[in-house]
Ligand SMILES: Nc1nc2c(c(=O)[nH]1)N[C@H]1C(S)=C(S)[C@@H](COP(=O)(O)O)O[C@H]1N2
């Protein structure tokens with residue numbers, strides 16, 4: 001190979017590269033940031049939260065550069081059999097999880113809609129990411145080194161980091177523009193990255209359970225809806241008692257990466273509350289599934305939510321939450337509780353709901 005032709009590239013690489021310990025700590029910091037911003041992004045349903053998704057994507061691209069520095073540095077150690085140590089198994093697994101998370105994240109953002117049975121690329125990305133955290137902690141405990149003052153040349157480091165993160169931002173925007181110009185991906189995507197599922201009614205969009213919820217079909221004729229809690233008069237409604245003639249167009253955006261806009265039909269929660277007369281200091285309304293899965297909305301917001309019996313003019317199918325599911329406009333899909341059996345008016349929020357959504361359905 002002609003070495004002189006590689007020279008400029010090589011020099012740029014060296015110039016961009018912070019000292020090893022700084023690279024390691026940056027990798028660690030980015031994983032922490034990506035974990036927090038990634039999980040937090042699951043709760044973001046309003047377009048004003050676009051910047052969280054951007055930050056997550058740009059930090060991911062910067063991670064590629066730091067990981068490349070790191071892998072180039074340890075290459076010799078990894079390829080030399082005589083220098084293998086047991087602790088290196090963690091290092092290798094950590095690298096695999098990191099590369100898996102990056103590859104799936106990048107391909108997902110670039111717009112390819114790869115699906116492995118019912119998993120979208122986004123769910124696989126999340127899987128790799130969640131695997132990476134414990135692996136990285138284990139890796140860290142075997143090779144822990146604090147960064148030193150001497151590692152820091154402020155001016156140089158600032159320039160290096162600016163170049164890498166600005167480069168990440170440019171690459172991200174460039175990809176977005178290229179996709180738009182070529183018409184390849186993007187038009188139908190939301191700021192959350194979710195891809196559209198078109199059509200009307202039950203068959204137009206996937207059946208999704210957040211983790212393990214999978215109840216038996218509910219018999220409409222013996223089903224009752226209990227409305228209780230901080231109310232003046234409790235209520236038990238049967239299916240035929242529901243005046244389900246309120247219509248509402250609402251967008252369901254699932255954290256596994258798809259969304260759909262449907263016409264929902266059902267009873268307005270505000271109308272239901274009027275019948276039970278909530279206490280004056282009631283703050284929340286909790287929607288509870290037959291499985292125990294539940295979510296609460298502030299009472300003001302709950303007024304405009306819908307307990308839906310129909311979608312796209314069809315009676316809800318079992319998979320979509322029959323007889324009744326919550327339609328919570330402006331909330332992410334996991335908050336749209338299916339198979340509701342109870343509505344509770346409460347004076348307090350319900351932090352345990354976060355845990356319940358994860359473990360509901362496991363025995
Ligand atoms: N009881 C219950 N409700 C649930 C879930 C669940 O697992 N259990 N999954 C939620 C998730 S993650 C989403 S995206 C929507 C999906 O609704 P769908 O299956 O009708 O598409 O339902 C939500 N409601």
Ligand SMILES: [Mo]
Nearest residue numbers: 254255333334
């Ligand atoms: Mo979801």
